Amino acid sequence: MNRRNFFTGAAAATGGALLARMVPTARAAEPGMKATSTGTTTPFVPPADWKGYKPVITPNGLTLPFKMVNGVKVYHLVAESVTHEFAPGLVAECWGYNGRVHGPTIEAVEGDHVRIYVTNRLSAPTTVHWHGILLPSGMDGVGGVSQKAIQPGETFKYEFTLKQHGTYMYHSHHDEMTQMQLGMIGLFVVHPKNPSKPPPDRDYAVMLSEWKIEVGARRPDPNEMTDFNVFTMNARSFPGTQSLVAKVGDRVRLRIGNLSTMSHHAIHLHGYYFKVVATDGGEIPEAGQWPETTVHMPTGSTRTVEFVANEPGDWVMHCHMLHHVMTQMGHTFGNLIGINTEGLNKKIRKLVPGYMVMGQDGMGDMGDMGMAVPKNSLPMVGAPGQHDYITMGGMFTLLKVRDELPADGSDPGWYQAPPGTQAGVAPADDLKRDGIELPKDLPKTSTARTSPKGEAWCGPVPPSKAPLLVKNEVTARIKVQ
Numbered sequence: 435m436n437r438r439n440f441f442t443g444a445a446a447a448t449g450g451a452l453l454a455r456m457v458p459t460a461r462a463a464e465p466g467m468k469a470t471s472t473g474t475t476t477p478f479v480p481p482a483d484w485k486g487y488k489p490v491i492t493p494n495g496l497t498l499p500f501k502m503v504n505g506v507k508v509y510h511l512v513a514e515s516v517t518h519e520f521a522p523g524l525v526a527e528c529w530g531y532n533g534r535v536h537g538p539t540i541e542a543v544e545g546d547h548v549r550i551y552v553t554n555r556l557s558a559p560t561t562v563h564w565h566g567i568l569l570p571s572g573m574d575g576v577g578g579v580s581q582k583a584i585q586p587g588e589t590f591k592y593e594f595t596l597k598q599h600g601t602y603m604y605h606s607h608h609d610e611m612t613q614m615q616l617g618m619i620g621l622f623v624v625h626p627k628n629p630s631k632p633p634p635d636r637d638y639a640v641m642l643s644e645w646k647i648e649v650g651a652r653r654p655d656p657n658e659m660t661d662f663n664v665f666t667m668n669a670r671s672f673p674g675t676q677s678l679v680a681k682v683g684d685r686v687r688l689r690i691g692n693l694s695t696m697s698h699h700a701i702h703l704h705g706y707y708f709k710v711v712a713t714d715g716g717e718i719p720e721a722g723q724w725p726e727t728t729v730h731m732p733t734g735s736t737r738t739v740e741f742v743a744n745e746p747g748d749w750v751m752h753c754h755m756l757h758h759v760m761t762q763m764g765h766t767f768g769n770l771i772g773i774n775t776e777g778l779n780k781k782i783r784k785l786v787p788g789y790m791v792m793g794q795d796g797m798g799d800m801g802d803m804g805m806a807v808p809k810n811s812l813p814m815v816g817a818p819g820q821h822d823y824i825t826m827g828g829m830f831t832l833l834k835v836r837d838e839l840p841a842d843g844s845d846p847g848w849y850q851a852p853p854g855t856q857a858g859v860a861p862a863d864d865l866k867r868d869g870i871e872l873p874k875d876l877p878k879t880s881t882a883r884t885s886p887k888g889e890a891w892c893g894p895v896p897p898s899k900a901p902l903l904v905k906n907e908v909t910a911r912i913k914v915q
């Protein structure tokens with residue numbers, strides 16, 4: 435059964451007694467998601483007679499299964515090494531839970547008594563902190579403060595009653611920089627016991643994070659302090675991010691968490707305004723909500739926004755901190771905007787065949803020229819779109835709103851704009867009619883861009899490949915210009 439389809443069709447929440455079971459299905463096979471872990475997590479699939487809350491949808495992720503034992507909701511997290519794909523082309527050895535990066539979303543209901551076992555399969559001690567959840571101090575999961583660290587091979591037991599509802603998180607709280615920067619984070623959603631309103635038609639959960647992965651490296655660098663170069667939603671970078679979908683008229687809830695090491699994020703949605711209805715401190719009274727198109731996401735926090743998807747289309751949702759919609763590679767070279775680089779190309783090609791200096795017209799063509807990128811790395815920007823190359827990557831996804839969605843819950847493809855609702859080249863007659871005078875010295879129109887044959891790098895030559903001479907040559911030339 436398609437999980438997302440089932441979830442989006444699930445019954446309305448009742449807040450009543452919960453039925454639960456471990457469902458022995460195969461691990462979710464998501465495109466591009468590889469796990470070499472032997473973790474046993476299978477997605478939580480509510481049984482057919484499910485009358486519980488409406489589960490959230492974690493794009494590119496899944497919900498942790500649980501079982502009921504004498505009225506206690508029992509979960510099992512396994513901290514372990516995971517081979518993770520950020521997007522096709524970039525795979526890294528990370529740390530996560532139950533064969534996933536990030537860990538699976540934990541879901542429960544206010545009032546539940548939960549028991550969460552944590553097994554440590556890592557080579558290092560760890561703990562789990564339940565971020566934002568009100569609980570006894572001894573269950574807070576801070577290594578050294580509230581408990582001993584969980585040593586490799588040990589299994590610890592956390593147990594508490596959920597007194598609140600909302601969107602929270604969990605993460606390692608031992609050697610925090612290393613473990614969180616390697617991926618040991620996840621979302622923890624607590625549904626209300628007595629909902630004040632019906633559940634939304636679509637309830638999405640997205641975790642933001644940032645990474646430092648040197649071009650060609652297989653391991654995220656947990657020692658990085660400021661210069662992050664892979665920005666993710668649910669540990670995926672565009673074009674690896676799964677689109678959010680909604681039917682026209684759906685009420686959409688979007689729960690966003692941010693456990694980036696250093697960054698806040700400004701998550702901007704096109705086509706709509708929304709209201710921030712809750713933080714990890716609780717619901718915001720209606721009188722205190724105001725409309726926004728961008729929600730500021732401080733690190734270590736969650737925000738829940740809601741809107742009605744009443745306008746069909748493909749609407750992008752992305753971080754508006756613009757380095758966060760770029761990925762890896764080449765942010766360290768000089769400003770080449772407006773520089774004629776043909777002479778420089780010729781010189782450098784004597785040393786590095788196929789080299790082409792890029793950046794003199796901006797970074798937009800870094801990804802769309804079919805140029806080779808180093809092994810195990812992502813182009814600096816984007817992916818092919820329906821109409822042209824999309825010059826954003828990283829912390830970027832799409833909200834696809836349609837009158838009808840595929841029955842199997844799959845991605846509906848690109849939006850076909852109705853006639854008359856699509857921007858395009860202005861017809862000469864329209865220009866004339868409206869008295870638009872064009873400048874005489876327009877650049878020559880060119881829609882075809884080509885890259886030189888042979889191996890070529892987007893941006894600077896990777897340090898490992900760059901003879902010092904080339905680097906000096908580039909630097910010297912830029913100074914002369």
Ligand SMILES: [Cu+2]
Nearest residue numbers: 699753755758
């Ligand atoms: Cu950002």
